[in-house]
Each structure stands twice: as C-alpha cells, then as structure tokens.
Amino acid sequence: NAGVTQTPKFQVLKTGQSMTLQCAQDMNHNSMYWYRQDPGMGLRLIYYSASEGTTDKGEVPNGYNVSRLNKREFSLRLESAAPSQTSVYFCASSGQRWLPQHFGDGTRLSIL
C-alpha cells in the first residue's frame, strides 16, 4: 500500500528558479493538503483541496500555487524560489473531515 507518495524526496534550487512538487494518493481520498514544516514553527498549511477541481488558501500561501490535477494528484509549484521557502514540505490526504489525515514522507527543499 503506497498511501501518499511525494516526489522528489530532496531538491536544491537557486534563488529565482521554479519547480513543482508532486503528490499522489491511492486511497481515493477527496481532500488533499500541502504543509510546510520549519524548526520552531511546527507544521503550517499552505493550500488544500477539499475535492477535485477546488483549491483554497491555507495559513501561508504566498509564493506558492497549486493544481488539483485529478482526484489522485495535487501539485505544489514555486514560481520563483526564495531562501525563505527552504523547508520540508508534506502532502497529506483525508477521506472525510472526521477521518485521520495521512501524510507522505516529505520533500526536503533547500534554496540557495
């Protein structure tokens, strides 16, 4: 059972470069989420998608865009990377609001 799969696992970018983080889930979940985890800050929600075709901003959306490509896939794009976006990014999914969220293993992103 793959669960939530994130690619890539590690990435180093230069300031100003763009990249897309990929996330796919095989649990037929409606809701998908992108979080970032920073030392001393905990996990913070960037964007979420409550269903296919919808996306909404979370707590820290600036500098990011998302696409809910289909029910399985939810991507996060950095258009012009900044050092402040150095973080560990987690994708999660959930079937219903009252059910647990399931997380991927994360993407460790460094921006120089």
Next chain:
Amino acid sequence: KQEVTQIPAALSVPEGENLVLNCSFTDSAIYNLQWFRQDPGKGLTSLLLIQSSQREQTSGRLNASLDKSSGRSTLYIAASQPGDSATYLCAVRPEGGSEKLVFGKGTKLTVNP
C-alpha cells in the same frame, strides 16, 4: 486564533516507564484532535484520532484522552520501549467546516534502553 501547545518539548525516560505527553489548545470549539508520531526524516504517522464527542481512544499501549471543555488532551504510553523514541505531535481540527489542522510543535521523546 487557535493555538496548540505541547509540554514538555523534550522528554527522556528509561525503558519500561509509563509516561504522559500533554497537549493544550486555546479554543474548545474543535471538531476532533489527532495524535501523530514523526520519526527523524520521515512523515507523520497517525496514531489516534478523538472526535469532540469522545473522551478517549486506545490503540495497543497508547491511550489518548480529551477534555474539550478545559482544552486538554493527553497521550499515555504504557511500558515504553526504545522503539517509541520519536517526536509526538498533536493537532486539532477547528469547528465550522474548516479543513485546516492546527499543530503543536511536538514533544521529542527518547526512551533509553
């Protein structure tokens, strides 16, 4: 604004000890509360989820309780083992249809053999 606090930030215990991790939240209007485990370099693994109408949930050696009115939850780990060493996070889902989880910063647990 909902805030979640976990105390202590780090805890070191000898193997076999029973222990309690604490989580407090400032707004009692929550839909549910979830406890996670995070191993170094890994994602979060869901341990227990307690709905707002429930008082506790159990899974093996883990027991989580919820006192919604006082804004507190505890995670009890019985007969701790070195394999329990990890960071434990709690998160609340606010009421009102929010999709957002509000996380605490975690308690780093070390169980010494």
